[in-house]
Amino acid sequence: MGPIPWQDFGLAEHQMVCAEHDSSYTRRAVMPLTVTGYRNVNEMLASELRPRVSPATGSIWNRHHPNIYVPGVAGMRTSEVMWLINSARGLFTAR
Template sequence: MQATVTRQSAMRELRDTGRVRLPGRPALWSRWTRGLTLVLLIMIGVAGCAGLVTVIVAAVNGSSRITAATVVGMAMVAAMLAGLVALVLWWRRSLSRHVGVEHSPVVLEASGLTLRGVGPIPWRDFGPARNMMVRAEYSSGWTLRAVMPLTPSGLVNVNERTSAHLRRRISPSTGPAWNRGHRWIYVPGVEGMRQADVMQLINVAHQMFGHPSRTQR
């Protein structure tokens, strides 16, 4: 592929050669989530500094006395903030590991789709790319994501025949603790292309190489 990837050039190569290899990049949701962790770290830092400054100013002005209870309270708040920082840093590191594999090439060919170092995933194992509400990655709520729903064969191949560390690259597991599983593939990011363009390219390849099948929500 040429250095600057466009939807038109990728589409042309796919149709002319039956295969296209694209430079991967972190998906939109992944970049937003990493940005969120940075915002959280800044907010925690500001809250900690503001609390410390408030106590110091109050002590200097004589409006409050520094007692044992004050020291204990400050220590508890500091411990809580330190715990929050540790949690957010762990979250950010786990995201960074995921971002690393997102730079792996995205390959579309007759044998399937390769993304984030996993594949080729057969076209019959998933449906066309689309935006849909799915379980959020780090909460019990729902969020809009660009995904490719797994078909019945895909559910078996991903959840029963793919190793755990590779399944996590396909999508986060969702569902109750006793029945967690992977139900879709997250659309990969491609350097130089919008998410909508990547979805369109995948769907064209799906029409070229895939077989009609019923996907499971």
């Protein structure tokens, strides 16, 4: 799996998302997918690679990935990784 293009996701932010192991919600650092990103991840990306982006949500007949989880980076806090991603994304969009 190659990198997901900058234009395929929005700014890193905290959101309440479905918990991975039960029916509750949890606060996670995510990058919401844009319209093109949603299509690329949910339709174009190989199905076996999609769980690496984020867990699927939705009903059993409509499983989808609405966002990308902010990855963990050894030695960095989540807030620092979010700042780094948002700064890099800002440089990309400024061009």
